[in-house]
Amino acid sequence: MLGEYETQLIAGAVDGELSAEESRAASALLARSPAAAELHAALLRDRERLKSIPRTPAPASLAAAIAEAIAERPIIVPQVRPARRPRWVPAALAASALVAVASGTYWYVADSAAPRLAKRQLQQLPKDDSQFVPPAAPGRASDSAGAAAIEPAPKTDTEPKNDIPATAVAANDPPTKSGPPEPTIDPDRILAAPVGSDVKAFDRVDLKLPLLATIADFSREDTQATLKANLARDPATRIDVFAKDTGKAAEALVASARKVNLNIQIETVAGERLKRRMPSAWWIYTESLTPDEVAKWLVETAAAEAALASSSEKTFGAIHAMPAGAPDQKDSISLAGVDLAKKPGAASAHIASKTIDQVAGSLLKGEAPKPGILLTYLPPLVRVPPQLSKDVKQFHEARGDRKPGTVPLVIVVRPAQ
Amino acid sequence: MNTDERRLIAESLKGRTEAFGELVLRYQDRLYHAALRIADTPEDAYDVVQDAFLNAYQSLASFKGDAEFFTWLYRIAFNAAISQKRKKKATASLDAGRNGKPIAEPADDSHGIVPGETMEQGEEEAKLHAAIRKLSTEHRAVLVMKDIDGLKYEEIAEATGVPIGTVRSRLHRARIDLRNLLEADEAADDRSWDSADAVHT
Numbered sequence: 001m002l003g004e005y006e007t008q009l010i011a012g013a014v015d016g017e018l019s020a021e022e023s024r025a026a027s028a029l030l031a032r033s034p035a036a037a038e039l040h041a042a043l044l045r046d047r048e049r050l051k052s053i054p055r056t057p058a059p060a061s062l063a064a065a066i067a068e069a070i071a072e073r074p075i076i077v078p079q080v081r082p083a084r085r086p087r088w089v090p091a092a093l094a095a096s097a098l099v100a101v102a103s104g105t106y107w108y109v110a111d112s113a114a115p116r117l118a119k120r121q122l123q124q125l126p127k128d129d130s131q132f133v134p135p136a137a138p139g140r141a142s143d144s145a146g147a148a149a150i151e152p153a154p155k156t157d158t159e160p161k162n163d164i165p166a167t168a169v170a171a172n173d174p175p176t177k178s179g180p181p182e183p184t185i186d187p188d189r190i191l192a193a194p195v196g197s198d199v200k201a202f203d204r205v206d207l208k209l210p211l212l213a214t215i216a217d218f219s220r221e222d223t224q225a226t227l228k229a230n231l232a233r234d235p236a237t238r239i240d241v242f243a244k245d246t247g248k249a250a251e252a253l254v255a256s257a258r259k260v261n262l263n264i265q266i267e268t269v270a271g272e273r274l275k276r277r278m279p280s281a282w283w284i285y286t287e288s289l290t291p292d293e294v295a296k297w298l299v300e301t302a303a304a305e306a307a308l309a310s311s312s313e314k315t316f317g318a319i320h321a322m323p324a325g326a327p328d329q330k331d332s333i334s335l336a337g338v339d340l341a342k343k344p345g346a347a348s349a350h351i352a353s354k355t356i357d358q359v360a361g362s363l364l365k366g367e368a369p370k371p372g373i374l375l376t377y378l379p380p381l382v383r384v385p386p387q388l389s390k391d392v393k394q395f396h397e398a399r400g401d402r403k404p405g406t407v408p409l410v411i412v413v414r415p416a417q
Numbered sequence: 418m419n420t421d422e423r424r425l426i427a428e429s430l431k432g433r434t435e436a437f438g439e440l441v442l443r444y445q446d447r448l449y450h451a452a453l454r455i456a457d458t459p460e461d462a463y464d465v466v467q468d469a470f471l472n473a474y475q476s477l478a479s480f481k482g483d484a485e486f487f488t489w490l491y492r493i494a495f496n497a498a499i500s501q502k503r504k505k506k507a508t509a510s511l512d513a514g515r516n517g518k519p520i521a522e523p524a525d526d527s528h529g530i531v532p533g534e535t536m537e538q539g540e541e542e543a544k545l546h547a548a549i550r551k552l553s554t555e556h557r558a559v560l561v562m563k564d565i566d567g568l569k570y571e572e573i574a575e576a577t578g579v580p581i582g583t584v585r586s587r588l589h590r591a592r593i594d595l596r597n598l599l600e601a602d603e604a605a606d607d608r609s610w611d612s613a614d615a616v617h618t
Contacts, residue, residue: 011589050564058449066441066470076475276432
């Protein structure tokens with residue numbers, strides 16, 4: 001009778017995937033055990049029977065049925081969801097620190113207040129009563145040692161047999177001087193900082209909440225002001241635009257960009273997918289606009305959306321503006337070779353390039369269009385690397401150095417859920 | 418993955434459905450042949466292959482290219498076969514609950530036999546197929562992948578989404594179970610021959 005290990009070894013040999021050591025063990029087993037050899041031969045026969053089953057071709061209708069079904073189903077492009085640190089983390093850290101400090105302070109004050117109070121009372125006693133031994137707080141070695149240094153008064157026969165020492169009674173009597181001890185201000189006993197004290201308050205936690213709005217909200221001045229403030233505050237900003245039809249929304253953004261003299265170049269694959277109305281998420285980048293111009297761009301987009309006749313034509317949903325983070329930086333580099341953290345190049349721009357800009361500007365008798373680019377998210381396997389993309393190269397040539405006052409901006413057009 | 422496949426995938430992603438059609442033509446026979454052994458009936462195999470290609474097309478953007486395209490396709494087909502099996506099971510138990518009798522027909526062992534084969538070959542294959550069908554779907558799949566499609570442990574692990582150790586132990590179990598089933602069948606044949614001889618004598 002073969003055991004589990006033996007049959008596994010034989011099956012592995014039939015699979016042809018034994019290690020060198022296992023092969024030696026299998027050979028030895030087959031040599032010594034007729035039952036193992038018999039099973040091995042039978043399994044090999046079964047394998048050959050399976051292999052010899054004639055191939056059955058797929059029915060002729062299968063390919064046509066698949067082609068027909070595919071025509072009705074689009075490829076689902078996975079949404080890129082950059083992992084972000086939850087925004088409550090800084091607040092939670094600050095709260096933890098506050099609790100830790102408060103607990104520590106409480107423990108220290110609660111633990112040391114009693115012996116120190118007793119010591120202070122002792123100092124206020126007349127010299128004759130200085131034999132009073134303050135009770136030591138448990139676990140406070142230094143205080144116990146200090147207390148031990150004061151020897152208790154020797155007992156005399158005349159003293160009443162009483163557990164309460166006379167010194168203790170004296171200590172509780174009204175002091176011979178006058179009035180209660182002066183109130184003291186002991187900073188160690190301050191649990192919380194009083195108003196106007198020198199104790200520093202905890203640093204303020206600055207939460208940068210994203211701007212949540214609809215496209216229609218950008219016709220309002222307060223939304224525009226908030227957006228401008230956010231854009232000016234952060235080194236780079238990402239605006240998520242949720243849309244019923246992402247292609248339509250991307251086209252609307254490209255069209256309204258022209259009203260702020262922004263020429264968004266559409267990358268070839270993205271253009272092809274837009275043309276075929278293939279569902280995708282779109283990535284738009286520019287670093288040539290000031291916060292005012294970005295706000296104006298969205299105002300123009302809002303106006304175009306508002307001008308649409310029916311609500312079924314409207315496509316824009318929620319809009320989130322937030323500081324661009326590390327995932328956005330990674331996406332920007334891999335999609336378009338753009339470094340969001342790059343500072344404006346004005347300081348480093350040499351005179352010749354500025355002069356060329358000025359001359360070119362004056363020759364054109366008007367401001368040259370500002371560059372932007374639109375790409376789509378494709379899996380890395382089929383994505384054209386930015387350094388090999390003609391469109392991305394053209395964009396980089398057109399963008400030059402970032403002008404002061406402009407802000408790097410990523411707009412991601414995503415399908416609304 | 419070769420450059421041609423890469424190109425076809427890239428073109429499919431750009432919206433050229435003809436490119437995906439080329440992939441279908443390239444792999445449909447191989448996948449269908451495997452599906453015939455994993456699924457219960459040719460109709461089920463047809464559905465499994467069709468679903469596999471459709472799902473592959475829709476998920477093409479998520480194919481990272483770190484495995485062979487066929488292995489990836491195989492994985493989708495395997496999952497489709499498993500889920501089809503579950504659905505059928507659920508439907509059968511639901512129907513059984515309604516009238517007290519299972520509606521599902523008993524397995525017809527003649528499915529999958531190619532017409533035109535000799536009687537002996539046909540019988541031999543039918544017995545083999547009947548025995549395979551008695552294995553669990555997981556055991557069937559690894560056996561088909563290994564012996565019919567010649568995949569390695571690593572590729573089978575990739576296709577079935579289980580560790581290599583599990584593939585190895587499933588194959589071991591599948592081979593032993595299949596052997597026992599075929600032996601039992603051979604023994605039954607011997608008994609029927611003996612009884613036939615007894616009747617004649």
